[in-house]
Amino acid sequence: MESLPLDTITYKAPDEKYVIGVFTDITCGFCQKLHSDLQSYLDKGITIKFIAYPRAGMNSMIARNMASVWCADDKPAALTRAMKGDGLPEKQPTKACMDSIQSQFNAGNMFKLSGTPSGLSLKGEPMVFAGLRDPEQMLNSLKTANQKK
Numbered sequence: 001m002e003s004l005p006l007d008t009i010t011y012k013a014p015d016e017k018y019v020i021g022v023f024t025d026i027t028c029g030f031c032q033k034l035h036s037d038l039q040s041y042l043d044k045g046i047t048i049k050f051i052a053y054p055r056a057g058m059n060s061m062i063a064r065n066m067a068s069v070w071c072a073d074d075k076p077a078a079l080t081r082a083m084k085g086d087g088l089p090e091k092q093p094t095k096a097c098m099d100s101i102q103s104q105f106n107a108g109n110m111f112k113l114s115g116t117p118s119g120l121s122l123k124g125e126p127m128v129f130a131g132l133r134d135p136e137q138m139l140n141s142l143k144t145a146n147q148k149k
Contacts, residue, residue: 006107007100008049009075011038017045018142019123023053023108026069026082027062028116030132035083040135046142047123050079052101053108053116067093067101121145 008021024031034041041048052070054063065088072078072089082088093101111118114130121127127145129138 006051006104007070008051008104009070009079010047010049011042011076013042013045013047015045016047016123018121018139018146019047019049020119020138020142021049021051021122022117022119023051023104023111023113025053025055025062025116026066026079028055031117032083032085034117034132035080037135038080041138044135044139046135046138049122051107051119052104053113053118054101054105055116058098058102058105063098063101063105064093067097070100071097 022031022034024034026032038048052066054060054066056062065082068089068091069075069078069082071091071093078089108118111120111128117132118128118130120129121142124142125145127141129141133141
């Protein structure tokens with residue numbers, strides 16, 4: 001399950017050992033914390049594919065704002081700015097971008113998410129997680145899941 005049929009924003013670990021998909025919302029404090037620690041996850045070999053999950057729903061301004069991030073020319077930089085509260089891209093989201101956010105939101109609903117961040121391992125043994133895990137906790141969870149083969 002290494003690839004998702006979704007338009008994720010990916011931050012690749014230089015020495016990739018694990019890949020996780022993380023459902024995120026740019027207004028979620030725990031998501032912002034995870035994002036502020038991003039380099040620590042990458043340094044531990046954890047590639048992160050962010051999946052848009054606007055908790056307020058698809059008819060919210062948050063969904064539109066997230067679509068503008070996913071439509072940006074430099075998506076990783078736009079997501080980092082949005083997570084830091086440093087503004088959003090000025091480009092208005094297209095229908096295609098809104099459709100992409102809708103697909104990601106639907107995927108999150110299939111997992112019956114109770115909040116963000118939530119996610120799943122995409123490389124190695126399956127693992128689903130809910131809530132914030134610091135880089136060391138995430139690495140240990142992924143190692144444990146992969147030892148149960």
